[in-house]
Structures are given as C-alpha cells and as structure tokens.
Amino acid sequence: MDRERLILLHHCRGVTWKVLNHFVALGSLETVFQLTSTDVMELTGMKRETSDAFIHDRDRLCSKEIQHFYHKHDIHIHTMTDEKYPPLLKQIYDPPWVLYTKGNQEVLNNPNTLGVVGTRHPTREGQLSLQRVVTPLINDGWVIVSGLAIGMDTQAHELTVRNDGSTMAVLGSGLGCVYPKQNEALALRITHKGVLVTEYPYLVQPQKWHFPQRNRIISGLSRGVLVTEAKEKSGSLITADQAMEQGRDVFALPGSLLNEYAHGTNRLIQEGAKLVLGAQDILDELTVKDWAKMEY
Incomplete structure (x- = not known):
C-alpha cells in the first residue's frame, strides 16, 4: 500500500x-x-x-x-501496514486505515490492555468500585483504554495517571480539537506516559456520529472491556456490543436495582457478561499465555 x-x-x-x-x-x-x-x-x-x-x-x-x-506537533502517523500499528486493532473487521497518535508509542504494542467505559454521570459508589477493581491492574502494568469523555472515562484516565500507569485515550476528533475542552489538561498529562489515539486528522472537529465509530477503536485496542455504570440505553453498551462482535471479553460491575445507572450493567451480566467483584476476576479471563499464542 x-x-x-x-x-x-x-x-x-x-x-x-x-x-x-x-x-x-x-x-x-x-x-x-x-x-x-x-x-x-x-x-x-x-x-x-x-x-x-x-x-x-x-x-x-x-x-x-x-x-x-x-x-x-510531535504526532505519529500509523497506517495499517506500519510496524507499530496496534496489533490488536488490526484484528477487527474495520480497523482505521490511518491512526494519529501522540505520547508514548510503546504503549500501542502493550499486550495487556483493558477498555473501561461507563456513564457520564457516575455515582460515588461507582467511582469507588472502579478504583477497587482497576487499581491493582494499573499497578500490575495493565494499560487502561477509554474515550476521554466526561464521567467514568475521565475517572478511568485520572485513576491511571494518579497511579503512575499508562492509559490510551481514544478521541472522537482530531488531536488539535480535543473534546471535551475541560479535558485538555488531562489529555496533556496522559501523553507523558500514555498515548492519545484518533483516526481523524488534526483539525477535524468532534461530530455526534464520530463517537460510535470511536467506540469500536476502544474495544479494538482492548483485550477485554469493563462496563462500570450504564443505563439500559447507553453508548457504553454500544462499546460492549462491539467488543463482543470483535471477540473480546466483556466484564460488568453489578449494581443496585435502585440505581438507574446499574440497569445496563446488570442487563449485560444477565446476557452473559462476566460479573466482576475484583481485579482477579478480570485476570482469570485475560491470561497472557492465551493471547501470546495468537498470531497478529
């Protein structure tokens, strides 16, 4: 090509x-x-x-x-035939032809990646549950992949940065138009040890239809996807659906029947997603040995 x-x-x-x-x-x-x-x-x-x-x-x-x-602008361009194009992402049905990335390029090829998605309005309980489950993975060198949106995405990125871990933030815009604006400082912090990723050229503004497209990249970069809190009709569930279509494991945090933001995750569990009570539940499913056998 x-x-x-x-x-x-x-x-x-x-x-x-x-x-x-x-x-x-x-x-x-x-x-x-x-x-x-x-x-x-x-x-x-x-x-x-x-x-x-x-x-x-x-x-x-x-x-x-x-x-x-x-x-x-210290931005790297990766096409599908380039050596440093993320091998996991290349496996999906519709991998981006071109990726634009800024930050630590080595993170793109880390074999231990977990996608984390959830509501834009997380509860305190949901945030604490996320912290309890994901922190051990961060400390063990896992890369946390999310979408830089307000809410649970931001919590996942912030948690990783605070624990000196690596995170991938997948944008629904070009790198010159970070969205949402209030996360521009977070995006800069992410590039110190993690990486920003997008399939859109530098000056492309975010559009509503970009985000479902972005979600396939979040799941495509991840060996599994953890859904934290989500309503029954939620963009996070779109990511979960795409993860399943891509052959990725889907995990979900259970929640109270009285919490509307747990309805989506509870439904995922009912439909076969792995119920997660701690980091070990994720590690039990995502073993390095199994994925090391795969040919990229």
Missing part, C-alpha cells in the same frame, strides 16, 4: 473509512489520482458537491507538507 498517498487521501474532504475501502480495493492508490469527479461519484456513492471537494483537496494537498506538520 502506498503510505504517502493513503495519508494524503485521508485528509481530503468526503473521505470516510468506506470511501478509503473502495480506493484500496482498486489495487493501487495511484489510480485514485487519475479519477474524475464523476468516477469518484460512481465508485463511492458521493454526491457531486462532495466529490468535487474531494478532487480539489486531492490535487492541492502536499504529502510532504502534511508529514512535516505532524512531525512539528
């Missing part, structure tokens, strides 16, 4: 994962640079306005300038 052309195309307006999939299927990305706007419409289903914008960007963007920009 032509790495430079892939990165350039990824910065063009109108390009999504599916559009890039169509381009890659042509066999050579050089062919994409010979397509007319009408050709692109027929190949990808783009509307004329979007296709024209794509052609404009394709013909005017400069690969060397793009590479220089990211180097200047």
